[in-house]
Amino acid sequence: MIVWAALVAGIVSVFFAAVMLMHRSLYVSAVSLLVVLLQTAVLFLLCGSSLLGLLQLMIYAGAVMVLVVVTIMAAGSEGERFSDFSFPRPLACLGLIAAVAETAFILAHGTAPAAVAVDPALQSQLGAVLFKPYALATEAVTLLMFLAALAIVPEKAAA
Amino acid sequence: MNLTVVVWATTGTLFFFGLAIVVLRRQLLAMLLGLELMLAAVNVSLVHHAGLFNDAEALAVVALVIAVAAAEAVVGLSLILRVRRSGRGADSAVLTELQG
Amino acid sequence: MTAAQVPLAAWLLYAAPVSAILLGFFVARRFKPEWTHLPILLSCAIVTASAFWLAADVYTGHSFDLNLFRWAGAGPFGVDFGLRIDGPGVAVLTMVAFVGSLIHLYAVGYMKGDPGFSRFFLVFHLFFLAMIGLLTANNFVQLYLFWELVGVCSWLLVGYWFHKATARKAALKAFLTNRVGDFGFLLALLLIIFQFKVTHFHLLYLKAASGATFVLLPLIGVCLVWAACAKSAQFPLYFWLPDAMEGPTPTSALMHAATMVTAGVFLLVRAWPLISLVEGLPHLIAWIGAITALFAAIVAGTKKDLKRILAYSTVSHLGLMMLALGLGRTGVALFHLIVHGFFKAALFLCTGNIAHALHRSTASVDDAGGLRKSMRLTYLAFMLAALSLAGVFPFGGFFSKDAILDSAWHHGGALAVMGMLVAAGSAFYIFRMLFLAFYGARPEQKQAPHAHEAEPILSVPVLFLALGAAFAGLLKGPIERFVVLGTRGLPSGLPELNLVLNLPGEPLLPHFNPLVAGLGTLMAVLGAFAAWRLTMSDPGFDWRWRGGMAEAVFESDFGWKPLVDACVRGVSRVAGFVGKVLDKGCLDGVIEGTNGFVRAAGSAIARSAQGRINDYLWWMAAGTALLLGRVLR
Numbered sequence: 043m044i045v046w047a048a049l050v051a052g053i054v055s056v057f058f059a060a061v062m063l064m065h066r067s068l069y070v071s072a073v074s075l076l077v078v079l080l081q082t083a084v085l086f087l088l089c090g091s092s093l094l095g096l097l098q099l100m101i102y103a104g105a106v107m108v109l110v111v112v113t114i115m116a117a118g119s120e121g122e123r124f125s126d127f128s129f130p131r132p133l134a135c136l137g138l139i140a141a142v143a144e145t146a147f148i149l150a151h152g153t154a155p156a157a158v159a160v161d162p163a164l165q166s167q168l169g170a171v172l173f174k175p176y177a178l179a180t181e182a183v184t185l186l187m188f189l190a191a192l193a194i195v196p197e198k199a200a201a
Numbered sequence: 202m203n204l205t206v207v208v209w210a211t212t213g214t215l216f217f218f219g220l221a222i223v224v225l226r227r228q229l230l231a232m233l234l235g236l237e238l239m240l241a242a243v244n245v246s247l248v249h250h251a252g253l254f255n256d257a258e259a260l261a262v263v264a265l266v267i268a269v270a271a272a273e274a275v276v277g278l279s280l281i282l283r284v285r286r287s288g289r290g291a292d293s294a295v296l297t298e299l300q301g
Numbered sequence: 302m303t304a305a306q307v308p309l310a311a312w313l314l315y316a317a318p319v320s321a322i323l324l325g326f327f328v329a330r331r332f333k334p335e336w337t338h339l340p341i342l343l344s345c346a347i348v349t350a351s352a353f354w355l356a357a358d359v360y361t362g363h364s365f366d367l368n369l370f371r372w373a374g375a376g377p378f379g380v381d382f383g384l385r386i387d388g389p390g391v392a393v394l395t396m397v398a399f400v401g402s403l404i405h406l407y408a409v410g411y412m413k414g415d416p417g418f419s420r421f422f423l424v425f426h427l428f429f430l431a432m433i434g435l436l437t438a439n440n441f442v443q444l445y446l447f448w449e450l451v452g453v454c455s456w457l458l459v460g461y462w463f464h465k466a467t468a469r470k471a472a473l474k475a476f477l478t479n480r481v482g483d484f485g486f487l488l489a490l491l492l493i494i495f496q497f498k499v500t501h502f503h504l505l506y507l508k509a510a511s512g513a514t515f516v517l518l519p520l521i522g523v524c525l526v527w528a529a530c531a532k533s534a535q536f537p538l539y540f541w542l543p544d545a546m547e548g549p550t551p552t553s554a555l556m557h558a559a560t561m562v563t564a565g566v567f568l569l570v571r572a573w574p575l576i577s578l579v580e581g582l583p584h585l586i587a588w589i590g591a592i593t594a595l596f597a598a599i600v601a602g603t604k605k606d607l608k609r610i611l612a613y614s615t616v617s618h619l620g621l622m623m624l625a626l627g628l629g630r631t632g633v634a635l636f637h638l639i640v641h642g643f644f645k646a647a648l649f650l651c652t653g654n655i656a657h658a659l660h661r662s663t664a665s666v667d668d669a670g671g672l673r674k675s676m677r678l679t680y681l682a683f684m685l686a687a688l689s690l691a692g693v694f695p696f697g698g699f700f701s702k703d704a705i706l707d708s709a710w711h712h713g714g715a716l717a718v719m720g721m722l723v724a725a726g727s728a729f730y731i732f733r734m735l736f737l738a739f740y741g742a743r744p745e746q747k748q749a750p751h752a753h754e755a756e757p758i759l760s761v762p763v764l765f766l767a768l769g770a771a772f773a774g775l776l777k778g779p780i781e782r783f784v785v786l787g788t789r790g791l792p793s794g795l796p797e798l799n800l801v802l803n804l805p806g807e808p809l810l811p812h813f814n815p816l817v818a819g820l821g822t823l824m825a826v827l828g829a830f831a832a833w834r835l836t837m838s839d840p841g842f843d844w845r846w847r848g849g850m851a852e853a854v855f856e857s858d859f860g861w862k863p864l865v866d867a868c869v870r871g872v873s874r875v876a877g878f879v880g881k882v883l884d885k886g887c888l889d890g891v892i893e894g895t896n897g898f899v900r901a902a903g904s905a906i907a908r909s910a911q912g913r914i915n916d917y918l919w920w921m922a923a924g925t926a927l928l929l930g931r932v933l934r
Contacts, residue, residue, distance in 0.1 A: 045204050052211030059218040059238060068230055071222075075234045078215070082241045089208065089245070090252040094263055102241070106271045110237075113278055114230060117285060160252040167257035168264065176261045183268045190272040194279045224918045232914075297912025 048088045054140045055081035069127040072111045077137045079103040090160030208249040215242035229281045229291040240270045310351035317347040318430035330419045337419035341426045345402035352398035359391045383439035388783035394436045396639040400559050403762040408551035410758035428454035441500040452479040459548040471544040478541040482531020489524035509574040522579040533565030533619045536593040546608040550653030559642035566622045587627025591719040594620030598726030603855035606665045607652045628708040632784040637701040644770035647686035650763040654679045654755040671742030678760045682767035689770040691728040691825045697773025707817045728828030736836040743840045
């Protein structure tokens with residue numbers, strides 16, 4: 043059962059990735075990527091890591107991609123005005139249907155559906171791993187994000 | 202048909218689609234999106250194998266990759282806007298020289 | 302012998318013409334061109350005197366051969382400039398000097414009033430100098446130098462009236478055909494250097510007599526024969542000589558009768574010790590000579606232009622000389638060469654007188670006619686020279702021709718028959734010419750009403766030459782002595798060497814053979830009788846052959862001329878192909894093509910490094926895939 047859900051998620055993500063590749067409009071590509079990332083979040087969940095699924099949804103899809111989409115809309119593509127940004131209706135329906143179906147499936151499943159037997163302690167070990175063996179890496183990434191934030195600020199000031 | 206096969210198929214296809222987007226499209230922003238797609242595909246694969254091999258370090262890697270990808274997307278975005286603002290357009294066919 | 306002991310006459314041989322030419326060019330031509338001939342005539346006199354002096358020296362056994370200076374050297378080999386005064390050389394030199402001086406005198410009168418008077422004399426004398434050099438050269442390279450110089454002068458003189466297209470074409474044809482022969486000479490020269498390491502005659506004669514076998518000798522011999530055939534107008538390379546009659550008459554008389562064309566025969570005489578060692582080569586020479594002689598004699602009897610008849614006659618007599626040489630009789634060939642020089646020059650100058658009297662540059666049987674009454678002196682000279690040519694006793698030509706016929710008779714076979722037929726043919730054409738030009742003006746001929754005898758300066762030299770032709774028979778003994786004695790006193794003047802120049806055991810010039818003499822005279826009479834029948838008792842006979850196929854056949858030398866033209870066209874087409882397609886198209890194309898190719902390759906490669914990010918990404922993806930593929934295997 044779960045495998046079929048994973049299959050559906052996979053097919054939808056592949057389909058929207060194809061749309062991303064082919065479609066002329068940058069806005070449509072960005073929103074398609076957003077949908078793909080949503081599907082990958084579902085896949086994370088189905089593979090047994092609900093934490094990372096949540097993180098993906100929140101950070102990647104929710105923050106980064108939204109930022110990208112808004113930037114595209116704000117900076118404007120060549121020749122496209124704000125009102126021209128439109129997402130093809132059939133694709134939007136498809137994405138919505140998929141999202142609704144997956145949400146329904148997850149809620150109906152009760153506990154986090156995992157297709158394979160995953161050790162429940164795996165996710166809790168994530169934190170231990172992040173701060174013990176990978177502590178240095180974690181600190182570095184944090185610093186990187188801080189620097190990235192710093193790097194952007196003068197941009198805005200100069201602009 | 203088990204999960205592994207589905208994940209491999211999906212991941213592989215998504216990765217190559219991302220590669221195709223990066224290589225084939227001329228808008229810089231589209232290239233950035235392709236990059237993100239590649240990273241996402243890799244993340245899915247890592248998570249699945251973490252569950253398969255019961256390896257928490259893979260999950261840690263995924264977390265770090267998400268963070269780095271986010272930072273990279275933001276910096277890349279600001280760079281592209283800078284280039285766009287310099288008036289030369291954000292077209293990789295036009296931008297053949299590192300100047301300005 | 303050292304340079305100090307060289308007699309003054311030998312120095313004067315060169316010094317006089319050189320100073321005359323320099324004086325004429327730098328002084329006379331600039332200030333008074335009409336006086337150019339004066340230093341030149343003086344030089345002619347000096348040269349003739351020197352030639353006789355040297356002849357006397359050689360006659361008493363004082364020949365010499367020495368190197369004067371080394372012109373160019375490379376280690377042991379060098380090109381030397383030297384003098385060889387020996388029997389054969391000085392015999393021909395005397396004839397050339399005497400005949401040449403008389404023709405120079407004749408040319409003063411003949412070329413008077415021509416705008417290029419001084420140019421003519423300077424080139425004419427340059428030719429004279431070149432001929433002297435050729436006859437006194439002591440090594441093959443020096444001979445080649447003067448050989449080439451003679452060819453250049455021939456071109457300059459045949460094309461003397463360069464505004465005439467026919468003259469230009471004829472000059473070029475003469476020069477290029479000679480060039481073909483020169484190529485053979487050059488090959489022979491290189492082979493001689495390769496095989497023998499020396500080119501000096503006396504050293505080569507020693508090597509030839511040493512009895513060793515030389516691998517390249519047949520090839521050398523063939524190349525030398527080839528060179529001689531081109532220069533001496535043997536079949537098949539004879540066709541330039543009739544066309545060379547476009548030059549002024551003195552040119553035709555000196556070059557194409559007495560001297561230049563005999564250079565080929567002289568070359569073979571000089572090289573005879575080498576050529577006689579090759580089996581079959583003398584036989585080949587004899588056959589070439591016999592065929593040429595017969596063919597040219599027949600064609601000469603069909604021509605209309607007086608000078609051309611004489612040109613073919615020259616070809617025929619050169620054939621006879623080659624025949625004599627090929628039968629091993631060097632002395633006979635030289636004898637005929639000398640006698641021929643006298644009577645042929647006389648005949649040419651008579652023709653020149655006729656042309657001059659008719660105010661043309663050349664005359665044909667259509668214009669002349671009945672000149673016996675109006676040009677008595679010319680008629681007399683022509684008659685003497687004609688009798689000499691036909692070989693009638695006691696005139697000079699009889700002795701030389703008899704010697705040749707005797708040699709051929711001894712040999713037997715087809716050559717003997719051909720020799721007799723040539724005798725008949727010679728008599729026929731010369732008497733035809735005599736009867737048509739000098740006897741009874743025929744209705745078809747434009748009777749020349751204003752013809753008068755030429756002025757003394759034109760007629761006196763002719764007379765002298767004719768007398769020389771008449772009495773040249775007296776030279777038989779001296780010539781023999783020259784050839785035999787001529788190698789005494791030379792560095793390689795070994796007594797046995799005389800035998801190399803002659804068939805062993807045979808006398809140098811044959812003794813009188815009544816049978817052959819009688820047969821020869823009979824042939825001459827037959828030929829003369831035929832000529833009389835076809836020109837005198839049937840006056841219009843010659844004109845009945847005009848028009849129609851017979852004339853076309855005669856004009857084209859029995860079909861040989863079109864063949865030669867086709868060959869020349871074929872060769873020039875090949876040359877054009879090589880030049881345009883191979884040289885320009887392929888070679889230049891390859892060289893210029895590399896330029897285009899490199900440029901195309903460059904721009905093709907440049908397209909991969911144009912700064913396009915997408916291209917780089919492609920390469921990165923491909924490279925990474927390859928690496929991963931290798932690593933993961």
